[in-house]
Amino acid sequence: MEPVPSTVARPTRGRVVMLVDNGVDGDSRVQKAARSAAEAGWEVILVGILKGPATEETWRIGDAEVRLIRVPRRIPHPVTYRRALLRRPLAYRPGPDGKRRMNKLRAWRDDLNFRLSEIKVAREAGGSRGAELAGKARLAAPYFVNRALFQWVKFRSQELSRLQDRQQDPDSTLDRLALKFWQTTKGDRAWRKLDPELWDFELAFAPVVDELEPDLIHAHDFRMLGVGARAALRARAGGRDVKLVWDAHEFVPGIIGRPKNLRWLPAQIAYVREHAPYADAVMTVSSTLADLLRETHGLAEQPAVVLNAPPGTLTAEQRALPVPDIRALCGIGPTTPLLVYCGGINPSRGVDIMIRGLTRMPDAHVALVSVHPNGKVPIMEELEELAAELGVADRVHLLPYVPHWQVSSFVSPADVGVIPIHHKPNHELALITKFFEYAHGRLPMVVSDVKTMAEATRATGQGEVFTAEDLDDYLRAVRAVLADPQRYRAAYDQPGVLDRWTWEAQARVMDEVYSRLLPGRPPLPPAEPATGPVDPADDLVAPRR
Incomplete structure (x- = not known):
């Protein structure tokens, strides 16, 4: 890999390498952080994960360079390859062996069928009855053996499936004992045994980060915390004082884990606990989460709060891209009540309550606004089926995502912005992105009574709070907003409400963290504005393979 050239033509305050465990596209916080840091004079290289067939992609967000790399699966979890002779002694070894044997038997059976067809064709062409019977007799034993072996291989394959299901059973006594053993004997180092797949990130990112020689590493979320901590320590051991910023997007113990993997969440918690002490500064998404992180990890100082707020001003390229008309996409006029939800959908997001509510709001x-460029996810099809069953399918509109800087303008013609999320640990802690996007669209809100968001909504008066998963209370809140929308919109006229909820305000906090860690690097004068015609595609350049 050739050294990365400077991402900006003018001098920089230092090189910042941002790390993220996704493909960047679709992660608005990461995109905004990279752009803003570059605008503040830092040389920014954002390293993410490549999902396509190429080995590497590079593109740009403003003056920040994005580099996507492959993360091969190099150290699979033992459950994917280990045998358990005491549990299921007849199970195949995990891997392709059972499928390969099954396919060989199918091929043999097809060959036997071919030979049987030859015998039948020969008989129809005038061959003797005796020759036909003799030919079939020769095939009887192979047919019997093939069928018996097929049943044997099928049984052993099913034994493997049963074993793997048992190994993933959160109620398995043996696996609970194993989990307790590793936690007791290794402490926070237990993640190496509980989820060795975390090493895949380290093995892929480490050589890239080392080659870039950053002055500061900005690790987005928990998987990149370990990668960043190890890179910073390697650099310090080599005589370079590299600073590490951990950007905690969520509280790891509050993550809704993988219910069929008893080891996954304890592994992530241990991984974070081991590496958190190496962060020189921590930033996060809300003051509630900042308090929790400081208490949990014994941090010396309070994490800086960088809210997931939308930009208050747009670049020329962003302004040049037309904003779609949400009501036109729904095929409705300006007076039809429209409730909008933006973002991903899963059962804990509670979106089904919006569809059920339509049966009582004719x-x-x-x-x-939830359809990813890759298409619908299965739960969207389930919601469509629910809408059809309830007879409201013609009033439910699944719309594609728009660029993150357009969300507020896109949803502003709606009447209500809805956030119906359920009570889950991380849902209680943050003001989520759509909360601010609705606010900048000056939308009255209807939000569930998750702690931080409900408190903010009640404090500003910008919407109504309902009891999560309570359809009657949800309908009460929606009807209250629809009856007097201006009362709720007026909350945004209060001095400072929207000003403090802009990304520009958050970017200043982020720059203050950088500047404190790397003193003596004052902000540079703004770059000269570009001249010439504006091309919307220049703002988020298509990946170069």
Whole structure:
């Protein structure tokens, strides 16, 4: 890999390498952080994960360079390859062996069928009855053996499936004992045994980060914390004082884990606990989470709060891209009540309550701005089926994502912005992105009573709070907002409400963290504005393979 050239033509305050465990596209916080840091004079290289067939991609967000790399699966979890002779002695070894044997038997059976067809064709062409019977007799034993072996291989394959299901059973006594053993004997180092797949990130990112020689590493979320901590320590051991910023997007113990993997969440918690002490500074998404992180990890100072707020001003390239008309996409006029939800959908997001509510609001429509460029996810099809069963399918509109800087303008023609999330640990802790996007669209809100968001909504008066998963209370809140929308919109006229909820305000906090860690690097004068015609594609350049 050739050294990365400077991402900006003018001098920089230092090189910042941002790390993220996704493909960047679709992660608005990461995109905004990279762009803003570059605008503040830092040389920014954002390293993420490549999902396509190429080995590497590079593109740009403003003056920040994005580099996507492959993360091969090099150290699979033992459950994917280990045998358990005491549990299922007849099970195949995990891997392709059972499928390969099954396919060989199918090929043999097809060959026997071919030979049987030859015998039948020969008989129809005038061959003797005796020759036909003799030929079939020769095939009888192979047919019997093939069928018996097929049943044997099928049984052993099923034994492997049963074993793997048992190994993933959160109620398995043996696996609970194993989990307790590793936690007791290794402490926070137990993640190496509980989820060795975490090493895949280290093995892929480490050589890239080392080659870039950053002055500061900005690790987005928990998987990159370990990668960043190890890179910073390697650099310090080599005589370079590299600073590490951990950007905690969520509280790891509050993650809704993988219910069929008893080891996954304890592994992530241990991984974070081991590496958190190496962060020179921590930033996070809310003051509630900042308090929790400081208490949990014994941090010397309070994490800086960088909210997931939308930009208050747009670049020329962003302004040049037309904003779609949400009501036109829904096929409705300006007076039809429209409830909107933006973002990903899963059962804990509670979106089904919006569809159920339509059965008692015959004039209202629901827009779900949730369709990823890769297409619908299965739960969206389930919601469509629910809407059809309830007879409201013509009033439910699944719409594609728009660029993150357009969300507020896109949803502003709606009547209500809805956030119906359920009570889950991380849902209680943050003001989520759509909360601020609705606010900048000056939308009245209807939000569930998760702690931080409900408190903010009640404090500003910008919407109504309902009891999560309570359809009657949800309908009460929606009807209250629809009856007097201006009362709730007026909350945004209060001095400072929207000003403090802009990304520009958050970017200043982030720059203050960088500047404190790397003193003596004052902000540079703004770059000269570009001249010439504006091309919207220049803002988020298509990946170069």
